[in-house]
Amino acid sequence: MKLSLIAKAIGISFTGEDVEIEGIHTLDDASSSQMSFLDNEKYINSLENTRAKAVLCNAAAAHKVPEGCIALVDEEPYLKLALASKLFAPAVIELEGAEPLIGEGSFVSDKAFISKGAIIGKNVKILPGAFVGCLSSIGDNTVIHANVTVYRDCEIGKDCIIHGGTVIGSDGFGFAHTKIGEHVKIYQNGNVVIEDDVEIGANCAIDRAVFGTTRIRRGCKIDNLVQFGHNVDIGEYSILVAQCGIAGSTILGRNVVMGGQSATAGHLTIAPFAQFAARSGVTNDVKDGSKTYGGFPLMEQRSWLKLQAKLARLLKPKIPHVK
Amino acid sequence: MKLSLIAKAIGISFTGEDVEIEGIHTLDDASSSQMSFLDNEKYINSLENTRAKAVLCNAAAAHKVPEGCIALVDEEPYLKLALASKLFAPAVIELEGAEPLIGEGSFVSDKAFISKGAIIGKNVKILPGAFVGCLSSIGDNTVIHANVTVYRDCEIGKDCIIHGGTVIGSDGFGFAHTKIGEHVKIYQNGNVVIEDDVEIGANCAIDRAVFGTTRIRRGCKIDNLVQFGHNVDIGEYSILVAQCGIAGSTILGRNVVMGGQSATAGHLTIAPFAQFAARSGVTNDVKDGSKTYGGFPLMEQRSWLKLQAKLARLLKPKIPHVK
Amino acid sequence: MKLSLIAKAIGISFTGEDVEIEGIHTLDDASSSQMSFLDNEKYINSLENTRAKAVLCNAAAAHKVPEGCIALVDEEPYLKLALASKLFAPAVIELEGAEPLIGEGSFVSDKAFISKGAIIGKNVKILPGAFVGCLSSIGDNTVIHANVTVYRDCEIGKDCIIHGGTVIGSDGFGFAHTKIGEHVKIYQNGNVVIEDDVEIGANCAIDRAVFGTTRIRRGCKIDNLVQFGHNVDIGEYSILVAQCGIAGSTILGRNVVMGGQSATAGHLTIAPFAQFAARSGVTNDVKDGSKTYGGFPLMEQRSWLKLQAKLARLLKPKIPHVK
Numbered sequence: 001m002k003l004s005l006i007a008k009a010i011g012i013s014f015t016g017e018d019v020e021i022e023g024i025h026t027l028d029d030a031s032s033s034q035m036s037f038l039d040n041e042k043y044i045n046s047l048e049n050t051r052a053k054a055v056l057c058n059a060a061a062a063h064k065v066p067e068g069c070i071a072l073v074d075e076e077p078y079l080k081l082a083l084a085s086k087l088f089a090p091a092v093i094e095l096e097g098a099e100p101l102i103g104e105g106s107f108v109s110d111k112a113f114i115s116k117g118a119i120i121g122k123n124v125k126i127l128p129g130a131f132v133g134c135l136s137s138i139g140d141n142t143v144i145h146a147n148v149t150v151y152r153d154c155e156i157g158k159d160c161i162i163h164g165g166t167v168i169g170s171d172g173f174g175f176a177h178t179k180i181g182e183h184v185k186i187y188q189n190g191n192v193v194i195e196d197d198v199e200i201g202a203n204c205a206i207d208r209a210v211f212g213t214t215r216i217r218r219g220c221k222i223d224n225l226v227q228f229g230h231n232v233d234i235g236e237y238s239i240l241v242a243q244c245g246i247a248g249s250t251i252l253g254r255n256v257v258m259g260g261q262s263a264t265a266g267h268l269t270i271a272p273f274a275q276f277a278a279r280s281g282v283t284n285d286v287k288d289g290s291k292t293y294g295g296f297p298l299m300e301q302r303s304w305l306k307l308q309a310k311l312a313r314l315l316k317p318k319i320p321h322v323k
Numbered sequence: 324m325k326l327s328l329i330a331k332a333i334g335i336s337f338t339g340e341d342v343e344i345e346g347i348h349t350l351d352d353a354s355s356s357q358m359s360f361l362d363n364e365k366y367i368n369s370l371e372n373t374r375a376k377a378v379l380c381n382a383a384a385a386h387k388v389p390e391g392c393i394a395l396v397d398e399e400p401y402l403k404l405a406l407a408s409k410l411f412a413p414a415v416i417e418l419e420g421a422e423p424l425i426g427e428g429s430f431v432s433d434k435a436f437i438s439k440g441a442i443i444g445k446n447v448k449i450l451p452g453a454f455v456g457c458l459s460s461i462g463d464n465t466v467i468h469a470n471v472t473v474y475r476d477c478e479i480g481k482d483c484i485i486h487g488g489t490v491i492g493s494d495g496f497g498f499a500h501t502k503i504g505e506h507v508k509i510y511q512n513g514n515v516v517i518e519d520d521v522e523i524g525a526n527c528a529i530d531r532a533v534f535g536t537t538r539i540r541r542g543c544k545i546d547n548l549v550q551f552g553h554n555v556d557i558g559e560y561s562i563l564v565a566q567c568g569i570a571g572s573t574i575l576g577r578n579v580v581m582g583g584q585s586a587t588a589g590h591l592t593i594a595p596f597a598q599f600a601a602r603s604g605v606t607n608d609v610k611d612g613s614k615t616y617g618g619f620p621l622m623e624q625r626s627w628l629k630l631q632a633k634l635a636r637l638l639k640p641k642i643p644h645v646k
Numbered sequence: 647m648k649l650s651l652i653a654k655a656i657g658i659s660f661t662g663e664d665v666e667i668e669g670i671h672t673l674d675d676a677s678s679s680q681m682s683f684l685d686n687e688k689y690i691n692s693l694e695n696t697r698a699k700a701v702l703c704n705a706a707a708a709h710k711v712p713e714g715c716i717a718l719v720d721e722e723p724y725l726k727l728a729l730a731s732k733l734f735a736p737a738v739i740e741l742e743g744a745e746p747l748i749g750e751g752s753f754v755s756d757k758a759f760i761s762k763g764a765i766i767g768k769n770v771k772i773l774p775g776a777f778v779g780c781l782s783s784i785g786d787n788t789v790i791h792a793n794v795t796v797y798r799d800c801e802i803g804k805d806c807i808i809h810g811g812t813v814i815g816s817d818g819f820g821f822a823h824t825k826i827g828e829h830v831k832i833y834q835n836g837n838v839v840i841e842d843d844v845e846i847g848a849n850c851a852i853d854r855a856v857f858g859t860t861r862i863r864r865g866c867k868i869d870n871l872v873q874f875g876h877n878v879d880i881g882e883y884s885i886l887v888a889q890c891g892i893a894g895s896t897i898l899g900r901n902v903v904m905g906g907q908s909a910t911a912g913h914l915t916i917a918p919f920a921q922f923a924a925r926s927g928v929t930n931d932v933k934d935g936s937k938t939y940g941g942f943p944l945m946e947q948r949s950w951l952k953l954q955a956k957l958a959r960l961l962k963p964k965i966p967h968v969k
């Protein structure tokens with residue numbers, strides 16, 4: 001899409017040479033055919049080094065836009081990003097396109113629905129009520145249980161099991177906010193990739209990335225009712241117990257264990273092999289993966305146990321000291 | 324239904340002039356063609372002022388029933404309410420009735436199911452596996468993703484997005500209890516109204532009202548796996564992050580923010596603009612909407628942080644003071 | 647299946663008389679035609695008394711295997727169990743077999759799917775998008791709402807209501823682990839039994855047993871988004887409020903009440919009539935069912951309230967005592 005058209009659509013004046021923009025990404029990850037945005041001064045270094053062809057930013061940051069990159073200046077660049085994201089959103093469902101390909105030995109229930117352009121591997125089983133969106137793919141030997149929903153553009157690997165009711169590829173939770181408190185959707189134009197040998201329990205929710213990919217790596221095992229925000233990256237062989245939640249953009253190293261009802265904040269990095277007891281609440285990066293953590297705020301699990309024991313003693317009646 | 328028939332069905336003796344009863348509602352909200360009930364002495368004022376045509380109550384309260392209102396006296400009025408509620412429950416699915424209306428430009432998958440009497444607006448998209456119950460309506464431009472369930476009698480506004488697996492209009496969680504500990508269902512004969520410009524994430528659950536309406540107001544944005552009890556009322560532009568829960572009859576003002584895994588008790592009123600950190604547990608009304616709250620029990624978030632810091636210091640080894 | 651074939655498939659050398667093995671179960675519950683396993687020294691007594699025809703165990707325990715029982719010795723018996731479990735896993739879906747039986751007066755939507763060998767009672771309602779797996783049964787008068795998933799081999803009683811999106815019979819969360827941190831699925835070859843008069847809310851997840859049965863007993867009432875691990879046993883008339891979770895193998899007595907977002911650890915026994923406030927975290931057996939508990943770690947709810955009040959006072963500025 002021509003930048004001039006984007007600028008017009010989102011209400012920013014733009015003069016100069018027009019260019020073709022193929023999508024939107026972060027300052028760090030945008031290619032030279034994409035546009036980007038600066039919504040937080042702490043990313044100013046990323047702005048100075050971006051390869052993006054154009055950037056939404058405010059006037060104060062405009063002079064940091066690198067040569068060859070076009071500044072689209074506005075006092076609310078994040079709001080303009082939201083408006084621009086809609087221009088790149090693919091259709092919810094494609095009615096035209098290639099018939100889906102179904103691999104040899106696969107069973108697809110006639111009460112499931114496989115969308116245009118989807119590719120189903122060999123020996124796959126897709127049960128009644130399952131939905132596979134446009135251009136999504138399912139690897140060999142994978143089982144998609146009844147009433148699973150896989151949105152468009154997602155990839156599920158080989159030898160996976162996806163249990164009933166789980167939703168893969170729903171929109172991430174991202175909005176810009178107007179001055180009067182309304183919320184403007186940032187279209188989530190990324191996808192979800194589930195690697196090989198992953199099992200996902202019933203009624204989980206795995207959001208697609210805003211840009212790029214939400215990724216669940218090889219060999220992860222996920223229990224029921226688990227929440228994944230957009231752009232999370234779950235390391236190989238991690239174990240996530242029921243009702244836990246991983247907020248957006250958090251990265252788990254390999255073999256992390258998240259206990260039941262535990263949760264992380266967003267934008268964190270968790271060291272490989274770290275273990276989190278049930279109900280842990282992780283709000284900072286975890287750099288030491290050799291330990292078991294617990295509590296909220298988070299501490300080592302043995303410290304949390306000790307602290308709780310101390311607190312419980314506050315309830316004991318005071319026994320007067322007798323000399 | 325004739326009151327004499329209701330009384331007979333629920334095992335209460337009734338003499339006097341028979342009347343037609345059109346439904347059941349609370350003492351405050353019952354019209355003069357409905358019946359009501361008193362199950363808690365604290366609502367005695369409501370009893371004295373009710374417009375209901377008949378009231379289930381115990382003998383002690385019977386003399387407070389206003390003139391023109393018929394007292395149906397029983398030692399277990401709440402249990403009798405449960406029995407009566409069943410008499411007014413509509414069919415789970417209607418096999419007869421008007422064909423659904425589908426507005427211009429709408430796409431309804433032939434693997435979705437639109438029930439009798441439903442009304443679908445213009446430019447709506449309804450994906451495979453979605454279910455829209457009898458007499459429910461979907462506003463213009465709304466997207467209903469795959470495997471969404473909308474029960475009967477519910478209304479979804481314009482420009483909404485409902486993500487995969489979400490259930491709207493399931494029965495609220497209401498039971499009367501017998502003396503031997505069995506539970507008798509109170510049929511949930513109300514509905515759910517989702518206003519315009521609301522987005523609801525994947526695998527949420529929004530219960531229909533017992534009487535009246537569970538309402539999610541204009542512009543609310545709701546993440547995945549969020550729970551709404553019956554009769555909640557969520558104010559305009561509120562934001563509810565993943566895995567939070569709002570218990571029955573709680574009212575949120577506009578622009579309230581509920582963090583991930585936070586929750587409220589039932590029957591609360593939360594001031595507009597109040598913000599709740601992740602894992603907040605709200606058990607009382609919140610009257611000051613200018614603050615951010617956290618913790619369980621709830622306090623200001625900055626107090627909670629200070630308190631947790633103090634508690635963590637209890638773990639430090641005591642260093643002897645040296646003069 | 648011949649034991650010699652099993653041994654070969656899982657890589658254990660086996661000589662001696664061959665026997666027919668019909669399945670796998672725990673040491674305590676295995677019949678004389680089943681095999682079992684010892685993965686934890688604390689069950690050594692169970693090993694000595696097992697009726698199993700063969701047992702997977704390590705060399706140290708082999709001499710405790712009772713007469714008539716064949717020891718299959720390996721340094722990683724739990725990993726071998728995982729491999730063996732796959733041999734007994736039934737097909738995900740049967741394409742051959744008896745047509746399902748539908749009882750008199752029942753309504754089954756032509757957009758629901760009833761699998762081979764399933765038995766549907768009288769006056770049942772099965773709404774669009776619901777799935778009933780092979781050989782499963784649904785009792786008289788039960789309502790299965792839209793997009794419910796019932797896996798194979800499960801039983802749902804009479805007079806039940808199962809709300810939209812709920813999944814019954816998904817695989818329990820059980821894995822053996824290799825030395826390099828990979829996880830090997832223990833196939834969950836048990837089932838789920840829901841007894842009569844149970845109501846289950848929307849988007850719950852109820853895992854099938856690894857061996858034997860996950861059981862929800864008569865008259866239980868379960869809210870939305872509730873998690874049940876494999877092999878739990880929920881006592882009659884228990885009430886489980888939204889978003890709570892019961893971990894694997896935990897047994898609740900009758901009329902237990904679990905508050906919203908509460909949870910239990912696995913392998914616990916909870917006394918009848920015990921009540922747990924919202925957010926309770928139960929990590930030990932509860933023997934006194936006459937009380938209301940709360941907090942995490944768990945204590946009596948009134949103690950928890952007292953403790954929280956004390957802690958809140960730590961925030962108060964210290965006022966100097968004036969004589």
